[in-house]
Amino acid sequence: MASADSRRMANGGSVGGAFQPHLDSLRQELQQGDPTLLSAVAALLAVLLTLVFWKFIRSRRSSQRAVLLVGLCDSGKTLLFVRLLTGLYRDTQTSITDSSAVYRVNNTRVRGL
Template sequence: MINMERRRVDTFEGAFQALKNELAKQDPMLVGVVVAVVVVFLSIVLFLLARRKNNKRSVLLVGVCDAGKTLLFSRLVHNKYINSYTSIKENSGVYQLTGRKTGTLDVVDLPGNERQRMTFWDRFKNQARGLVFVVDSAAFQNELREVAEFLYTLLSDCASSHAKLAVLIACNKQDVAMAKSSKIIQEKLEKEINTLRVTRSASLGSTDGSVGSEAFLGSQSKDFRFSQLSPMSVEFAECSAKGGNEEDAQADLNVVEEWIQSIA
C-alpha cells in the first residue's frame, strides 16, 4: 500500500521538477516559494500515510466453524495447545514480532458461526492490517460452497471499499491424511468463485439494469483468478495449528508467521 502511494508521490515530484525548471526561467523567488509549499505538502502526505498504516495494527483470523482459528490464535499469541471449541465472541491478543521487524501486532480471532461472523467482521475490519482466512483442508471438499461464499463476501466487501488488504488463505490441518493441498484448494476456490460472481451479479441486477453495491471480483472478461484482485494481495499457505494427534505435537506455522512478519 505504502509503495503504491510512494509511486504517486514520485510522479508528483517529477511533474513538480518540470514546473520548477520552467519557473526558474521566469522568477527565482517564485521558485523558492513553490519549493517551500511542496515540501510542506509532501511532508503532510507522507505523515498521513504512515499514520494510516500504523492505525491498522490487527491481523484478523476468519473462516467457517471448526476450521481451527482458535487453536491458531492460541499458538500465535500464547504459544500453546488448547482443546478446540466453538467461539461465540472474539478472542484478542498480542503477537510479538521477531527478526528484522520488531514490535507487536494485535491478533483477533473472529467467530465462524454463520449468524455471527459478518457482525464481527463489520466491527473489526477497519482496523485490519491483514486477514488470515483459515480453511479446514481435510473437510474442504464438503465445505467448499460455504467457504467460497464466505470468502467471496469478504473479498467483495474489501473491493467495494477499495481496501488494500493483505490476505492469507491458511490451508490448515495439513497433518490429517485426507487434507487437500493448497494448490488444489486454490484451484477449486477460483472455480467456485467464478460461478458465484456470475450468480451474485445476476441476483443483484434489477429490472432497470442497475446493480447493487457489491463489487464484481476480478476481470469480467476472464475466468476468476486471485491474482486479479490487485491492489489486494492474496496468498496461499499450508499449515497445521495442531501438528499431529498428540497434544504436545509441534505446530507447523512457520509460513503463517513469516507472512505476518512480512505485513508488519
C-alpha cells in the first residue's frame, strides 16, 4: 500500500501526472526569477479570473441593470440621457442634479444579419 502511494506521489499524483513535466518546467522557470515568464503567468491568471468573474455575473438573471454615464464636463452626457429616453433632440444645459430614469429596452432582435 505504501509503495502505491509513493509511486503515485512520484508521478505527481493521479490528477497532474500527464502535466507533471510541464509543471516541473514551469516551477524551474519561476525559481530562476525570470520577470518575463512571471509577467506572462500573472497576465494569464488575470485574464482567467476576469473570465470566471464575467461568467459568474452573466449567469445571474436580473431584470434590472444599472448604466452609469460618465465623462468630462460639457461632453454630452445629459443630451445622451435625454436622447435615450425620448428619442428626440433637445437643448440641454449643464446639469446640477443627478438624472435617473427607467429605460425599457426593446428585446426584438433581427436574425440573419
